[in-house]
Amino acid sequence: MTAAVDSRDATERQVQEARALAAAVIEEVCTVIVGQRAAIRDTVVCLIAGGNVLIEGVPGLGKTELVRALGQALDLRFSRIQFTPDLMPADITGTTVVMDAADGQRAFRFEPGPIFANLVLADEINRATPKTQAALLEAMQERQVTVARTVHRLDPPFFVMATQNPIEMEGTYPLPEAQVDRFMFKLTVDYPSAEELTEILERTTGAAETGAGRAASGADLVRMGALARRVGIAAHVARYVVDLVGATHPANPNAHEMSRQYVRYGCSPRAAQAMVRAAKVYALLDGRYHVGFDDIRAAARPAMRHRILLNFEAEADGVTTDRILDDVLITTRRAGDAAGR
Amino acid sequence: MRITAARPFAAAAAPAFRTSAYGRGEFGRRLARLARRWQRYRAARAAPKLLGLGFGLAIGLAAASALAGLGGLAPAAAGAALGVVSAALAARAVTVPPPLTAALAYDRRLGLCERLSTAVVGARADPAMQALQREDALRTITQVDAARAFPYPVRRRDVLLLGAAAAALGGVLLAAARVSAPVPGAETPIEALTALPPGLAADAAAPTPVDPALQARIEELRAAIAELERQRDPEAASAAVAADAAGAALRRTSEGRRLGRALGNGDFAASAAEARALRAQLADMNSARMDDLAAGMQQASAAAAADAALSGRLAAAAEALARGQLADARAALAQLADEMEAAGATVAAERQTQAQLQQLARQLMDAEAAAEAQPGASGPAGAAAADAPTSLAPPAEARQGTAGDDGDPGSGSGAGGDSDARGRALSGTLETLPAEQRLDAEGRLEIVDIAPTSEGAELVQRPILALGAGQPSESAAAGGRGVAAGRQDVARGVPLDLLPVLDRYFSAP
CATH class of the missing domain: 3.40.50.300 (P-loop containing nucleotide triphosphate hydrolases)
Structure with a gap:
């Protein structure tokens, strides 16, 4: 106890x-x-x-x-x-170079790139x-990073x-x-x-000179x-995440109308994971111990906008993923939507 | 990290119907209270629609019952419809909603970030986080003011509509009640006359002889009255009323005050003279005075709509004055004066006719009284009274009274079945009447003696004469000396009488 x-x-x-x-x-x-x-x-x-x-x-x-x-x-x-355009992978990850050792021998040594x-x-x-x-x-x-078969x-x-x-x-x-x-x-x-x-x-x-302090x-x-x-998330809130992601899938029975018309591929499960992880941080920063619908909505656009692949019709009509997400967020029902009125 | 849930999601979302589904903890008890309040709020929100439906149903059922001839069932049908709706509303108000639904309602309404609903269903988190979350939810729920969150909605429009629906239902129920209510006297069929005892039926059918000279006098008076009635001018009354209204309108103007006063006094000769005086003064009037007079004339014309001729003359004069054309105005005022003189002649003739009518009516009443005073007199005298001028005598059926039927005072024309009542002229004042005397049934200044006979001690069941003209019948209890005639459906309407109007407007100022 x-x-x-x-x-x-x-x-x-x-x-x-x-x-x-x-x-x-x-x-x-x-x-x-x-x-x-x-x-x-x-x-x-x-x-x-x-x-x-x-x-x-x-x-x-x-x-x-x-x-x-x-x-x-x-x-x-x-x-x-x-x-x-001329940047090479090794410029990022680093590469193995031949170094002269103190004993006169030469040896390979990994020189880390800026990724480290x-x-x-x-x-x-x-x-x-x-x-x-x-x-x-x-x-x-x-x-x-794996370089020369070394992780x-x-x-x-x-x-x-x-x-x-x-x-x-x-x-x-x-x-x-x-x-x-x-x-x-x-x-x-x-x-x-x-x-x-x-x-x-x-x-x-x-x-x-301006600069941020530690x-x-x-x-x-x-x-x-x-x-x-x-941070906890209740089942009905998690269900909202699932519904949001499902609404972006054109083949989903609950897909949003705009998704059916303009989306080629909807959000991946990573989008749902990202939303929940971010929503938990939003809740934490708000001093709460659980995730609310507003946390999910706050995370929805940044987590989903780059995971929706639009079709040609969307490009022709000038429809953006943000516009689709706005509609999806408006129309996707949350638990208790009717009860609170 | 142990992942637990306070309550299965499906269980929390399932219908509760009882508050024990909310749990026994402080949070559950508080949430149950909030849930009941929210449910009552929902019932109150739905009440106008449901009650409107109930009223509509009740009105429809009541109307259908009345149309089907079952008006007596209308209140029961309406009550049943409203009862069902009220029961549904009450059931809705007392039903306990699912805990999750109630928690979500408050979460959404107050922006609680799903604190309550998460506490109800539990979050997928470690025990420490869950405990903190439930503490947070408990802190939050203690601060929730349910009355502020869900105040009962009272909209003026709904109240008015429901009031109108209730009034409509009341109207329908009243109409249904009138349709189903029995007409007084209607339950006694007219065929009841044939069920009279043979002796009584014969007596009722047989006319009672009256003095021939008196009867001739009555007939003569009736003929004279009828002739005078034919000579009456129906336009005289409207002319007098129109003149009075025009006078009132003209009195409000400075130029037409004298003319208005004369008209208001009913003095048509003086009115004509005033109109001619105005005609003579026209040359000296400036435009403002003429406009004032024109406005007064115009108002008088509108007020005197009862007399088309007078109204037209006034309007013509007003128009000519408004135009400022002296010649036209003079001509119009002259025509107005002529019209007033003509109206005055009509009214004077009518007054003379009225005076003659009143005199004849008094003579007729005296003759009727004499006829009624004869032993065994009935029927013809009463019937003759029906032809008297309506301004002086009440309708024939009103004079027939209900003597002896229900203990009401007997009429002047019929003696009570159990009493030997006879009318005679009043001598003295009402205050000096002895206890055994009373006014006649019509309230006229005629007293009726109440003198019970020794033979009339035995009560006899008499048939009630039903609808139709009064049938005279000799009362056996009265020893053949009196005749009772009566009907139950006595008209109590006030007869249309122009005499009081004429008296009012043509009497001395």
């Missing part, structure tokens, strides 16, 4: 600490990045949940700066890879060739934060579906408002992730 009470008290304390740490990280990043508070929060949530993030936005919106500020706030080893960091920024990931992009696959999913574990925490530019599609290589599916969230960064732009000018054109550590991030996994 006492052990149970102690465990409960410890858990409550951990939840409060996690809330405070996450809030501190978000506030610290916000000292560098003006606006984009939702994108910052979603990015932090994704990191706590242990997922990789794909950030999409036109150049100059601070995507790279966001990732850099996160690395500073979390005190993580940070590396940046600028993806170009806690926070990897894959800048303009869609500019590299699919072969190079594929070099990230194993690292993103298995948290390991190298990546130190936790490990996150890949990729950015891509939705314009200037010439000379780019759209990410293959298998790789896109490995990103937990796809976030879109929009233009700042006039007030935010004014603030950006004041911060970045003066003499003072608010948490990589170990904190790992603990927060473990704590988030303990």
Whole structure:
């Protein structure tokens, strides 16, 4: 009985600490990045949940700066890879080189690439060739790299934060579906408002250098992730996740009308997993011990928008995945929808 | 990490019907209270529709019952329909909803982020997290104000509609009751007359002889009254009423005040003179005075709609005055004066006729009284009274009364079955009447002596004369001296009488 009470008290304390740490990280990043508070929060949530993030936005919106500020706030080893068409896989993973030993002999030694960091920024990931992009696959999913038949574990925490530019599609290589599916969230960064732009000018054109201070550590991030996994989810809430994913499948009996018309392939089970994992973090940051419908809805768009493959008709009609998801979220019924009115 | 669930999802979502399904803990008890409140709220929300349906059903059933000739069943049918609906509503209000449904209702209504519903069904989490979640839910549920979350909806529109439905149902039930209610006297068939004892039936059919000279006098008076009635001018009354209304309208204007006063007094000669005086003053009037007079004339024209001729003249004068054309206005005022003189002549003739009618009516009444005073008189005298001027005499059936039927005072024309009642002229005042005297059934100033006879001590069951003209019958109990004539369906309507109107408007100011 006492052990149970102690465990409960410890858990409550951990939840409060996690809330405070996450809030501190978000506030610290916000000292560098003006606006984009939702994108910052979603990015932090994704990191706590242990997922990789794909950030999409036109150049100059601070995507790279966001990732850099996160690395500073979390005190993580940070590396940046600028993806170009001539970038080779070994440039990412590292390679084996011949080294002269002290005894005069020569030996092979693995020289780790920039992937060996806690926070990897894959800048303009869609500019590299699919072969190079594929070099990230194993690292993103298995948290390991295999070079010359030797498996190298990546130190936790490990996150890949990729950015891509939705314009200037010439000379780019759209990410293959298998790789896109490995990103937990796809976030879109929009233009700042006039007030935010004014603030950006004041911060970045003066003499003072701005930078995020340390608010948490990589170990904190790992603990927060473990704590988030303990957050409960009720059956009727989990059912809502299933219904949302099912609504994007054109062949599903409960598919949304727009999905039937415009979707070629719906969301994979990874989308449901991502939603629940992220929803748990949202609940944790809200100080709750269970997942609610609003947590699921908050995670639905970033977790599903890049996992829906549209057909030609959608492209012809200018229909986006966000528009489909908006409709799906509106029409998919939750338990108690009728009771609360 | 042990994964447990507080309650199987299906069990939590299943219908409860009893509060024990909510569990015995503090959370369960509180949630059960909230669930009952929510259920009552749902019942209240559904009440207008259900009650409207019930009222519609009740109205339909009541109307159908009435149309089918079963008006007596209408209240029962309506009550049954409303009872069924009310029972359904009551059942809905007291039924306990499933715990999960109730918890979800409050979660969604108050934005509780599924705290209550998760506590009901349990979350897939380790025990520490589950315990924290249930504590959180308990803290939350203690702060829930069910009355604020689900206040009973009272919409004015629904109340009005239900009130209208109730009124409609009441109207239908009343109509059904009238359809089913027996008409007074109708239950006694007209054939009952044939069931009279042979002697009584013969007596009832046989007319009683009256003094021939008196009867001739009555007939003469009746003929004279009928002739005068034919001479009456029906337009006289409307002319007087129109003149009074026009006078009232004109009195409100400065220029037409004198003319209005004369009209209001019913003095048509003075009115014509005033109209001619106005005609003479027209040349001296400025436009404002003419407009004032025109407005008064126009209002008087509208008020005098009962007399088309007078209204038309007034309107013509108003129009001419409004146009400011003196010649037309003079001509119109002259025509108005002529019209007033003509109306005055009509009214004067009518007054003379009325005076003659009143005189003849008094003579007729005296003759009738004399005829009735004769021993054994009945029938013809009473029948003659039916032809008297309606302004002075009540309808014939009202004079026949219900003597002896139910103990009511006997009529002037018939003696009570158990009494020897005779009418005579009143001498003195009402206050000086002795106890054994009373007014006649019509309330006229005629007293009737109540003198029970020694032979009439024995009560005799008499048949009641039913619908139709009163049939005279000699009462056996009255020893052949009196005749009782009566009917149950005595009309109690006030006869249309123009004399009071004429008296009011044509009497001295």
